[in-house]
Amino acid sequence: MRCGEEGSGRMNGMLNWLDDRTGYKNLVHETLNEPIPGGAKWKYVWGSTLSFVFMVQVITGFFLWGAYSPSTLTAWESVYYIQNVMSYGWLVRGIHHFAAQAMMILLGLHFMQVIIAGAYKAPREVNFWLGLVLMQIVLGLSLTGYLLPWDQKGYYATKVATNIVGVTPMIGPQLQQLAQGGTSYGHHTLTRFFALHAGILPALMVGFLALHIYVFRRHGITVSKSDQAKPAGTFWPDQVLMDAVACLGVLATILFFTVWKGAELTGPADASEAYSAARPEWYFLFLFRFLKFEEVDKLGLVFGALYVPGAIMGVIALMPFIGKWKLGHGFNVAFTFALLAGATFLTAIALKEDGADKNYQAAVKAAEFEGHRAAELAKEFGIPPTGALSLLKEDPRIQGPKLFARHCSSCHRHNGHNGLEQIVMKEIEENGQKIQVEEPATAADLGEFGSRAWITSLLTNYSQTFAPLKNAGENGEKFLTGEMAEWVKDNSPTLLQPENADSLKGLVEFLAAQGGRRELQPFDPALIAAGREIFKGGKLAQGTLTSNCSDCHAMKPVDGTESLGDGAGPGYPTLTGYAGKQWLQDFVKNPAHESFYGVERNLMPPFEAKLSQKELTLLIDWMIGDYFRSNHVEAGGERKE
C-alpha cells in the first residue's frame, strides 16, 4: 500500500507541477463540466460526430499520404497498390473514402439541427457564419479528394467542376488555370489538388473548427423552451456518452460499407477516351441534374452552376437577419426543408433516369471492369514506367471491344450488342416525334465467330447464322440465296441425322483446329482426322455430301498434311487457317481479296486503311480470345463458352 500511496502522491505532485505552469486543470474542468441546461440530448450529437469524422480523416489521411504519389503516372498506380497490395490498405482507404461521404450526411444533419433549433440567431450569428465557412472547406476537401486517385470517374467528374470554375465572369479562365496548374490536366493538377487536400484545406479546417468550438462554448447549447424547465446536466459524462455512442454508430456504418462495398477504383484516367458514365459523387448529383434541365441550360452555365448556388448560399448566410423578422424563422426552416426536398427530388430523378438508361449502365459496368482489368494486369505484369494506362492500351480485352464498337458495330453485333454491351440504337421519327429504337444488324453476329458452335451453326443453319444480311438490301439477299446457302439447305438434313453426329463433330473439329486458337484448345486429333476425310471426300457415317468442301474452298491443313485443294477461285473463301489470327487479319484488311469473297460478292468494306496494324491485332486478338486471363472468372463475364 505504501508504494501505491507514494506513487499516487508523486503523480499528484507532477500534475500539480504541470498545472502551475499550464493551467490545464481549469481548461479540462471547463471543457468537461460545461453545464447543459435541460440535460444531455441525442439531438446535440451532430457537431461532435462531425469533429470525430474529421479526426478519422486526419488519421487515415496521414497514413494514406505515406503511400500516395501525386503525378499522372503514379497516382492511380499508388492508389491501386494501396488498395490491392499493401496490408490493410483497403481498410484505411475504405474508411477514408466512406468517412468523406458520412461527413456530407452529418453536415446536412448538423445544419438542419442548427436551423430548426434557431441556433443561428443572435448572439450566435458569427458562429453560424463560421459553420458556413467550415461547410465550404468540407466541400472543397471532397472535391479535391475525388480527383486524387486519378481514375476515370474522379477525372471526368472533377473536370466538370474545374470547367464550371472556368465560366466565372471576368476571372474564370485564370482561376481555372490556377486550379489546374496549367491550361489542361496534368502532373501539376495533382500536385496542386494534393497540396489543397492534405495541407491547406485541413489547416484551414483546424483553425475554423477551433474558432467554431470556441464561440460555441461561449454561447452554449441552444436549448428549446420545453427543455429549459428540465434539470440541467453537464457535458461530462452524460453528453459525452451520447456523443460517443453516436460516433460509434457512424464508425460502424463506415466500416460496414468499407467491408461490404470497398472504396472503388475505376480504370486509370484517360484524356483520350470519352467516359459516358461521368457523374459527380452522389451528394452533388442534384446539382448535376439541375444543370441538365433544358430551361436551366438555356440560361447559361454561369446561371445554373454559379448564380443559383451562390444565391442559395447567400440566403443561408443572411438567415440570422431574416430570423429577426416575425415570420423569419419559419421562412428559414421552410427554406431549408425546401432545399432538402428539392435536392432529394433532383437526386431521385437523376438516379431513376440513370437506372432506366441501359447504355449508361453498360458504361458504368465497363468503367468498373477497366478498373478490375487494370489491377489484374498490374498484378500479373507489373506497371511499366509509362503507367497503368499503357497496360490497358495494349490489352486486347479492353481495346478489342472498343474497336469493334467503333468500326464493326454499324453492321455486325457481338452477342447482340456493340462489343461494349451497349445496344445499337438509331433515331427515327414517328408521328412527328423523335424516338430511339434498336437498329437492326445488317451482318452476322460475331460473338461466337470461329468457335465450334459458330461452325456447326454455319454448316447446319446458314440462313439463321447470316439472317441479319436480309437487312442489307439486294446484295445481302444474294448472300442468303447463294451457293453456300443452297449447299447447307441440301446437306443440313443429312448432317443433322443422329447417325452423323460424329461426322459433323469431326468436320467441325477439323475446321475449328485450322485457326489454332488458344481458347478452343485442346483439339481432338481423331476427330480432326475424320473431319479431314469428310472435307475432302464428303463421305459421312450415313450418306454423302452433295459436293465436297474442297471442291470450292482452298485448304492447306494446319498440321502440314497435304493440301486438300486450291478452291474454285474468288468468291469461295480460302479456309486455310480459317478464323485464326492471320486469316482474320487478312480478311478484315481486304474481304474483297480473291482468296475471300472476291470483288463481285463482297459486301464488307476493307479496313486496311482504316485500322493500323496495332489496332487490327488488338481487335483480332480479342475476337479470338488471345489475351491474358487470370484464373478467376472474368468480372465482365461476357464470354460464353
Place this chain on the structure above:
Amino acid sequence: MEPSSSLPTDQTTPRRKILAVLGAVGIGAIISLTPLLAGLSFFLDPLLRRRAGFKGGDAEGFLAVTQLSDLPDDGTPLRFVLRANKIDAWNEFKDQSIGTVYLRKMPGNQVIAFNDTCPHLGCKVDYQEASRTFLCPCHASAFQLDGEPMNKIPPRKLDTLESKTDPDGKVWVKYQDFQCGVEKKGAVG
C-alpha cells in the same frame, strides 16, 4: 427543488454516473483506436509483407552473369552488373541493373561470387589492382581476395553469394542484399 424528486436522483446518480463514465471512456477508446490501429497496421506494411526486389532468372532465382571463360585464370576479381526486371512498389522496370558482384575464378573452375556491398555501412568496395585487396572508399574497410577483413572496421568478411556454372560454361549468381553493420551475415527481407 422538491425533496421528492431530488431524493431518488441522489441515490441513482453515483451508479449512473460511473456507468456513464465507463461507457464514455470505453466507447471513446474504441472509436479513436479503430482508425489509429487500422492506420498503424497499414504503416507496418514493409514488415508485414515479403516483397521481391526483382523478377527474372531461373527457377531458383539465379541470374546469368557471364561465361566462365571470360574470368581471368589467376583469380583476379572482375566486377559484373546483374540485370533483371526491377520491382519498385507498383512499377516493374524491364532489364535494369539490380546489383553488382565481383566474380573470381578459382582452381578447378570453382567460382567465388562476392556481393560488392561493404558489410560495414553499405558503400561499394573497389578492387585495388596494386595491393590485390578490396577497399571501401567510405570508411577504409579493407578485405583480402578471399573476403577476409584486413582491419577492424568491417564487422564481418565480404558477403559471398551462391553461384553455379551450367554445362554451357555460363556463370549464374543468386543475388541477395545482406544487413549491414552486424557480425552475422543475414539476408535483408
